[in-house]
Amino acid sequence: MEALLASAVGVLTAAGIFLILRRRTFPVILGLSLLTYAVNAFLFATGRLALNAPPVLNKYEEVAYTDPLPQALVLTAIVISFGMTAVIVMIALGAYLSSKDDRIDMKAHDSVDAAPGEDA
Amino acid sequence: MNHWIIAPIVLPALLAPFIIMVLRYHLDLQRIFSVAGTVGLVGIALTLTAQAAGGEIQVYELGNWPAPFGIVLVLDRLSALMVLLTSLLALAVVLYAMGSGWDKRGRHFHPLFQFQLMGVCGAFLTGDAFNLFVFFEVLLIASYGLMIHGGGPVRFKAGVQYVTYNLLGSTLFLFALGTLYSVTGTLNMADLAVRVADLPTEDTALLRVGAVLLLLVFCIKAAVLPLHFWLPASYSLAPMPVAALFAIMTKVGAYSILRMYTLAFGPDVAITQGLAGDWLLPAALVTLAIGAVGILGTQHIARMVAFAAIASMGTLLIAVSLFTPQATAAALYYAVHSTLAAGLMFLIADLVIERQGGRIDGMTPMPQSGLIATLYFIGAIALAGMPPLSGFVGKLLVMDAARDAGDFTAIWAVILVSSFITIVGLARAGSLIFWQSHDARHNNEPDPENEDKVIHLPPPEPMPVLTFSAVFGLVAGLIGLTLFAGPLMEYTSSMAEQLYTPDHYIDAVLKGGEQ
Numbered sequence: 001m002e003a004l005l006a007s008a009v010g011v012l013t014a015a016g017i018f019l020i021l022r023r024r025t026f027p028v029i030l031g032l033s034l035l036t037y038a039v040n041a042f043l044f045a046t047g048r049l050a051l052n053a054p055p056v057l058n059k060y061e062e063v064a065y066t067d068p069l070p071q072a073l074v075l076t077a078i079v080i081s082f083g084m085t086a087v088i089v090m091i092a093l094g095a096y097l098s099s100k101d102d103r104i105d106m107k108a109h110d111s112v113d114a115a116p117g118e119d120a
Numbered sequence: 121m122n123h124w125i126i127a128p129i130v131l132p133a134l135l136a137p138f139i140i141m142v143l144r145y146h147l148d149l150q151r152i153f154s155v156a157g158t159v160g161l162v163g164i165a166l167t168l169t170a171q172a173a174g175g176e177i178q179v180y181e182l183g184n185w186p187a188p189f190g191i192v193l194v195l196d197r198l199s200a201l202m203v204l205l206t207s208l209l210a211l212a213v214v215l216y217a218m219g220s221g222w223d224k225r226g227r228h229f230h231p232l233f234q235f236q237l238m239g240v241c242g243a244f245l246t247g248d249a250f251n252l253f254v255f256f257e258v259l260l261i262a263s264y265g266l267m268i269h270g271g272g273p274v275r276f277k278a279g280v281q282y283v284t285y286n287l288l289g290s291t292l293f294l295f296a297l298g299t300l301y302s303v304t305g306t307l308n309m310a311d312l313a314v315r316v317a318d319l320p321t322e323d324t325a326l327l328r329v330g331a332v333l334l335l336l337v338f339c340i341k342a343a344v345l346p347l348h349f350w351l352p353a354s355y356s357l358a359p360m361p362v363a364a365l366f367a368i369m370t371k372v373g374a375y376s377i378l379r380m381y382t383l384a385f386g387p388d389v390a391i392t393q394g395l396a397g398d399w400l401l402p403a404a405l406v407t408l409a410i411g412a413v414g415i416l417g418t419q420h421i422a423r424m425v426a427f428a429a430i431a432s433m434g435t436l437l438i439a440v441s442l443f444t445p446q447a448t449a450a451a452l453y454y455a456v457h458s459t460l461a462a463g464l465m466f467l468i469a470d471l472v473i474e475r476q477g478g479r480i481d482g483m484t485p486m487p488q489s490g491l492i493a494t495l496y497f498i499g500a501i502a503l504a505g506m507p508p509l510s511g512f513v514g515k516l517l518v519m520d521a522a523r524d525a526g527d528f529t530a531i532w533a534v535i536l537v538s539s540f541i542t543i544v545g546l547a548r549a550g551s552l553i554f555w556q557s558h559d560a561r562h563n564n565e566p567d568p569e570n571e572d573k574v575i576h577l578p579p580p581e582p583m584p585v586l587t588f589s590a591v592f593g594l595v596a597g598l599i600g601l602t603l604f605a606g607p608l609m610e611y612t613s614s615m616a617e618q619l620y621t622p623d624h625y626i627d628a629v630l631k632g633g634e635q
Contacts, residue, residue: 020284020288025280028284032284032287032288032291035288035291036287036291038291039291039294039295039298042294042295042298043294043297043298045298045302046298046299046301046302047301047302048302069301069307070298070301073250073297073298073301076250076254077294080254080257080290081287081290083261084257084261084283084287084290087261087264087283088264088280088283088284088287091264091268091276091279091280091283092280094268094271094276094279095273095276095277095279095280098271098272098273098276099273099274099276099277104277104280104281104284106274106277106278106281106353
């Protein structure tokens with residue numbers, strides 16, 4: 001179980017970082033999604049792995065329970081990363097449609113010279 | 121409980137959706153409400169500062185849940201000052217954005233602006249590490265919208281890069297928080313401090329990894345080299361009033377470093393001793409050096425000011441990384457100064473860009489050249505740290521505080537040499553833009569390479585009174601900062617004292633419910 005989860009986090013992170021280093025926006029966004037999956041699985045494990053245990057205390061008897069806080073954190077992280085992915089997809093679409101170009105890097109003259117006044 | 125503490129978060133959080141849903145098509149009403157909200161925020165921040173000035177640390181328990189279990193907001197002198205600084209800068213920026221018509225060039229400027237204020241104020245006030253992450257996301261998601269305000273292909277591209285970089289930072293933040301939680305079992309900052317101090321010293325590798333990851337995240341926010349790559353493009357391609365507001369965002373990173381590494385991983389904690397300072401100091405020195413070289417090397421005024429912002433973060437973090445009360449007091453003074461100065465310079469850069477495009481090559485003359493040149497001169501003096509303005513006082517305080525540090529020769533050398541390079545760079549840009557300008561038609565043939573990207577300037581702003589009152593307001597702030605440097609320095613010293621006695625903070629948070 002531990003080995004499975006650890007390798008899953010590792011593989012997802014590695015694949016995510018590889019994709020983020022690509023030159024077009026689509027793989028980069030996929031890479032960001034993979035990274036957020038990795039971090040969600042990682043956060044889940046920070047409360048220690050427990051099988052078949054409820055995330056609530058039982059006040060009538062002593063039973064095993066799993067830490068509920070990481071689950072709440074993961075839920076927050078999922079919501080935030082989902083929203084952020086939606087935002088970056090929209091911005092990337094805007095960039096693609098306005099410049100007819102899907103590249104994530106900028107040409108030299110884009111960054112230095114004309115931009116702020118030109119597109120105002 | 122003192123309900124004023126949550127007011128800086130609730131006010132913009134209610135105002136922004138109200139503007140979106142009710143005032144969507146009424147720009148005039150949006151402006152009125154946005155300015156009224158920002159003025160209200162200034163009032164709230166003044167109240168909070170007055171309440172915190174006595175030195176009592178106040179705690180606001182959300183939902184009345186006691187501290188390690190619920191989320192708390194904590195008001196101390198430092199957070200009150202940062203909220204006040206945010207609100208004052210925001211007031212200048214919103215007035216400028218209205219006066220220059222920037223808020224008309226895209227939709228939803230004012231709601232995004234208010235959400236941004238909510239996130240920044242929340243980050244300054246929260247006492248919970250995960251809540252800090254949430255407020256970081258709030259301020260970031262608003263900043264994504266503000267950064268691409270007005271649109272345009274280049275700005276969108278810079279926006280994609282900016283969002284990507286910050287999403288990576290957020291992921292790293294979550295990894296850091298997960299690591300810390302797995303070791304300590306808590307995310308409340310005060311509780312974290314208690315647990316970290318109690319940990320056995322043998323088995324702490326994981327905790328130190330978490331602490332360094334967290335430092336990296338804050339360094340991304342503070343644009344410390346080598347994690348600064350997002351800043352020059354995004355600040356120089358964002359609308360300039362937005363970039364002026366972003367001057368406070370890098371300070372959120374510096375504030376978080378200061379908060380976490382005096383409270384939870386403080387200088388007295390054996391496990392993480394020297395972890396932050398040893399790494400941060402060289403990085404801050406290189407940041408300052410690169411920022412100064414960047415000022416000299418750029419061809420566009422917006423990019424130049426962005427590098428000046430990086431350089432000022434370098435100076436600020438040199439003072440932070442020393443982790444002594446005296447250096448921290450100097451850092452806080454410098455933080456106030458550099459926020460106002462960078463904000464002022466971004467606004468002046470916008471005045472220049474609106475009139476002649478902003479390229480540092482002395483081609484086109486512009487209207488109101490004398491007035492803007494004077495303002496540029498004042499801003500440059502403040503930013504470079506020359507007498508008589510507050511930048512000089514700030515740098516002097518930082519250098520004085522560094523005198524007792526081990527490698528003070530390196531610190532002094534870097535600060536002095538980079539100040540010199542900054543002065544040369546700003547003077548070069550100023551003289552090219554304001555003195556060497558002559559009509560391009562008399563000069564030379566239009567450059568065939570650049571012919572297709574002739575700059576189409578927008579019409580001059582409808583309400584110059586507002587733009588200039590915002591700019592002069594910031595100038596007045598800088599002058600005030602210089603005149604009242606003594607009392608302010610005493611106040612920042614008392615803040616630093618509060619930061620380096622974390623027991624008061626911990627007691628206030630963890631025993632808050634019982635009082």
